[in-house]
Amino acid sequence: MGAAEVAIGSFQDSGALARAAAGARAIYHICPNVSRDELAFACAVVAAAQAQGVARFVYHSVLHPQVEAMPHHWAKMRVEEMLFASGLALTILQPAAYMQNILGGWRSILDDGVFRVPYPVETRVSLLDLADLADAAAVVLMNDGHAGATYELAGTRPLSQAEVAPPSAPLWAATSAPKPKRSMPGRRAPALPAPASTNARRSPPCSAITRSTASRAIPTHCAGCSAAPRTI
Numbered sequence: 001m002g003a004a005e006v007a008i009g010s011f012q013d014s015g016a017l018a019r020a021a022a023g024a025r026a027i028y029h030i031c032p033n034v035s036r037d038e039l040a041f042a043c044a045v046v047a048a049a050q051a052q053g054v055a056r057f058v059y060h061s062v063l064h065p066q067v068e069a070m071p072h073h074w075a076k077m078r079v080e081e082m083l084f085a086s087g088l089a090l091t092i093l094q095p096a097a098y099m100q101n102i103l104g105g106w107r108s109i110l111d112d113g114v115f116r117v118p119y120p121v122e123t124r125v126s127l128l129d130l131a132d133l134a135d136a137a138a139v140v141l142m143n144d145g146h147a148g149a150t151y152e153l154a155g156t157r158p159l160s161q162a163e164v165a166p167p168s169a170p171l172w173a174a175t176s177a178p179k180p181k182r183s184m185p186g187r188r189a190p191a192l193p194a195p196a197s198t199n200a201r202r203s204p205p206c207s208a209i210t211r212s213t214a215s216r217a218i219p220t221h222c223a224g225c226s227a228a229p230r231t232i
Contacts, residue, residue, distance in 0.1 A: 011041040017048035026056035026141050031079075038075035039082065046086050056147075057088040058140055063096045063126070063152055080150075089147035091140045095133050096126040096154040102164070115165040124158035 009016020011031075021027060029045050031038045042059070049057055064070075065077040083090050102109075105116050117123070132155050140146040 011037070011044055014044065014048065017044055018051060021045075021048040021052040021054050024052070024054050026058065027054050028058045028060065028137060028141055030060035031076075034072045035075075038072070039078050042079040043082060046083065046088065049088060050086070055089045056141070057083070057086070058091045058093065058137065059083055060137075061092050061094045063094045063154065065094065091146045091148075092150040093133070093136060093140070094150065094152045096128040096152075098133075099127045099129045099155070115161070117161045119161075121161040124160050126154040126156055126158050127164070128153055128155040 007016060007020035009020065011017070027045065027049050029042060031041050035041065046057070048054075059079065061076045061080060062073050065073045065080060068074045080092055083092070102115070108114060108116055133153060136151065136153055140149075140151070
């Protein structure tokens with residue numbers, strides 16, 4: 001779609017939101033990940049949309065927002081409830097976990113040949129490529145017929161973490177293998193062995209709200225966030 005204009009500002013700045021919404025035909029709202037202000041930010045964006053006469057609204061939610069034990073999911077459910085009463089021509093997208101989330105552990109994969117996850121390797125989760133999510137978002141934003149719809153988005157069947165690792169091994173090996181020297185053009189660089197799944201984890205620095213959310217979400221996440229086979 002491209003962007004002809006860019007407006008920069010805080011979700012807490014009503015003036016910035018008004019300028020961003022002015023002249024828009026539709027709004028796609030996605031909140032910063034694991035935000036304690038999910039509902040407040042959404043209310044502010046909806047107020048700007050209503051004030052500027054932007055009727056079309058697409059909300060980037062999450063698969064299974066009704067799971068109360070996962071605070072960041074539950075917050076999105078509260079937003080969905082608010083949006084139903086907003087009077088906007090609303091579409092909700094509920095994407096599964098992103099395939100690109102694996103990039104958070106990329107360095108460990110390359111250095112150690114190990115795919116680390118914060119839950120049991122048997123956990124089955126549906127995955128979604130961000131490119132496919134972008135395509136779906138473009139369709140509902142640019143075409144009629146999606147007002148009032150909620151779409152679950154998933155790109156794979158439910159996969160265990162042990163199933164996620166092997167198909168990616170050739171890519172990891174190609175990415176991490178040193179390139180051949182120019183003086184030896186016929187020699188192939190050695191490849192890493194296939195990464196092994198493990199529940200070991202190196203915890204990166206994170207905020208208190210992120211740590212709290214993660215500590216409550218992981219036990220529930222272990223039950224799996226999986227979409228039905230016929231989910232878009």
